[in-house]
Amino acid sequence: MLILLLPFLLAGGEESPVQGPARRPKLVVQITIDQLRADFLPRFKERFGTHGLRYLMEHGVDFRDARYAHATTFTAVGHATLFTGAHPEGHGIVGNYWLDRTTNTQVYCVDDALHARSARNLLSSTIGDELVLSSPKSKVFSASFKDRGAILPGGKRGKAFWYDRDTGSFRSSTAYYPEHLPSWVVAWNEAGRAVGLAGREWGLLRNPFSYAALERDDRQGERPPPGFERTFPHALPSEKADLFRLLPFTPFGDELLLDFVLELIDQEKLGQRGVTDMLAISFSCSDYIGHAFGPNSLEAEDNLFRLDETLSQLLLTLQERVGLENCLIVLSSDHGVDSIPEERHLLSCDSKLNDEAWVARSTNERETFLKHVDSGVACCEAGRHYPDDWITEVNRKLCKRWNLEDGTRPLLGFWNPSVYLNENWFAEQTLERNLIEKIVAAELRRIPGIAFVLEKHRLQQGATPRSEWVAMVERSFHDSRSGDWILVQEPFWFLNPVPNKYAAMHGSPYSYDTQVPVLIAGAGIAPAVVHRRIGPEDIAPTIAVILGIQLPSASVGHVLIEAVPGEEEVRRRALEANWRKR
Ligand SMILES: [Zn+2]
Ligand SMILES: [Zn+2]
Structure with missing residues (x-):
């Protein structure tokens, strides 16, 4: 009834x-x-x-x-x-985690120093x-x-x-x-x-x-x-x-x-x-x-x-x-x-790699394919990012370029979707900030599976190309919480600070x-x-x-x-x- x-x-x-x-x-x-x-x-x-x-x-x-x-x-x-x-530009929640620029410590979105957890960070x-x-x-x-x-x-x-x-x-x-x-x-x-x-x-x-x-x-x-x-x-x-x-x-x-x-x-x-x-x-x-x-x-x-x-x-x-x-x-x-990126073989440009062909492949062949996807090689227009690895690699290149002591970290790390500059390191430099942003952006753009990188100063000045993707990044950007470089992955690429724990991921503008x-x-x-x-x-x-x-x-x-x-x-x-x- x-x-x-x-x-x-x-x-x-x-x-x-x-x-x-x-x-x-x-x-x-x-x-x-x-x-x-x-x-x-x-x-x-x-x-x-x-x-x-x-x-x-x-x-x-x-x-x-x-x-x-x-x-x-x-x-x-x-x-x-x-x-x-x-949008995040208004409510201030730019990710699950971000970096506190004044203390250089990680912030969890619902952290509260007094109560452990609250909506304090919601603006x-x-x-x-x-x-x-x-x-x-x-x-x-x-x-x-x-x-x-x-x-x-x-x-x-x-x-x-x-x-x-x-x-x-x-x-x-x-x-x-x-x-x-x-x-x-x-x-x-x-x-x-x-x-x-x-x-x-x-x-x-x-x-x-x-x-x-x-x-x-x-x-x-x-x-x-x-x-x-x-x-x-x-x-x-x-x-x-x-x-x-x-x-x-x-x-x-x-x-x-x-x-x-x-x-x-x-x-x-x-x-x-x-x-x-x-x-x-x-x-x-x-x-x-x-x-x-x-x-x-x-x-x-x-x-x-x-x-x-x-x-x-x-x-x-x-x-x-x-x-x-x-x-x-x-x-x-x-x-x-x-x-899951490993399933994206179906979208491969290799027309022979349809579902039947995939199933018919030997275990060895399949494992080789999966290893390629896992190692971030864009063999089939999909892959997994290893953010810790690219931060280490870009830091190594910057050390070489500016003759810095080995182990110096101009980049502090990746808090999805931002890479943050090490402010303590920067304070001791004579380099111009915009120049650093430009050089690092060029390095980050070289990573396979990264669609584009927007520097903070360009976002602040509105000096960004006009496109729907860029507009989506602009709405996600918060001046004091977002990092110095905002990354957007290529479609179907798994981007998370922890690359291998999960099968599937979200977090992109697609x-x-x-x-x-x-x-x-x-x-x-x-x-x-x-x-x-x-x-x-x-x-x-x-x-x-x-x-x-x-x-x-x-x-x-x-x-x-x-x-x-x-x-x-x-x-x-x-x-x-x-x-x-x-
Ligand atoms: Zn969710
Ligand atoms: Zn989730």
Whole structure:
């Protein structure tokens, strides 16, 4: 009965395309699926259940071409953009890590000297912050397996919880709870839910023959975490340290997060108190699984179906507790992902190297190919970068050029996507800074698999070539946090400070990393599939308009009029007027 009512309630109960003015939602639920590329949803739609992802696709507005406009498609950056409506130049989160120029020490995006973890580094207010500022009784909560996936969405006025892989419990920081955690969190943790997952086996959820990737379970490029093999099934160990470490590499991590979130909804009475509350949930397991096994793996496919079930459980609970007609539900992702570079032989200019030929090759031949890819030789237009190696090599060349003592490090290192100049070394030099920037840039451009390098002074002066790629780098650049040279890899090149731990990577400005789903559903929002180009930075301004609150401070996104209840008529007229002009 409940299930039958769902579509009716979410669509506002009206057949007419023109909806009446909607009530203010009681609960905003903003869901982030870490590393969910846009094509995954339409590709697997028919195989999802009816009450999870497919439900949101069919009963909300399904924006099919949402792309990040920044070049740095990392977790922290994407989460910050989703909740501020800003690009990194505005929200200041230029990467997961960067270098503090005054102390020459590494900064983690959610570091806080006082509280260990907080959103202190976020330079914009979030949509949740603005909600609390306009309605002090509103509550904003955020939860994720990753600390950055919870803290950045929560902003400065929300409260964040994340998974602690040392203890298998959910934790927070004194920035949110100066004294102690709420008693319900303590009780939930004491129940030892993570420990209860010891020995649980991850096998295929459905009939094996229904999987697109059934034949692809065992591929050389996969890099499972120690303790897991390349093929199904994957059993969680009993030993606690290994269990807590491996949990996010299985769909059971997201199930555990959901369990925590359902308790949160009940204990904090979210959406049940006469004011608008907000809940941000970031599901991280798709990212861990995608990195380890690759996005086209059997593991990634099975995880998607299990995540779909987890989401349907969330929606059913929201229906019971709050009523879906009282919720505004948004779903998106922090970035996409590329295939593992070793699979890119399919795109080789060598036309003989098609899939069949690849499979038919001897193990020796295949290993030679993989070694080439691994060593960064661009034999097949893909490869892995070894940043530590190139920093060492460029430093060696600079020492030679300027007759510096062996072992001198003019370059301090690489914090994706920046190379940083060693300021201590530079302070003792008479060399002109612009000249150094130019010489180093020329060296960095010689690295195979680097598409282009932009020097800091050119970015500051706007003296950069006009192109969409450059514009994406400019939006990702922050004067005091970004480095002195910003690097962009060639398409399909794996660029990460750790080159070999993972199978697949994201972080580039290319469409496989930038294009993500955006689904917005709620009372009064008429279902639609929209193909015009939008950006995830448009989400926060859209929520602000629906709630009638201020925009987050650094927000530059546009309001998605298709998702504003009661605006369908305005939109129809605008489209008609446009049509007549042609
Ligand atoms: Zn991510
Ligand atoms: Zn990732």
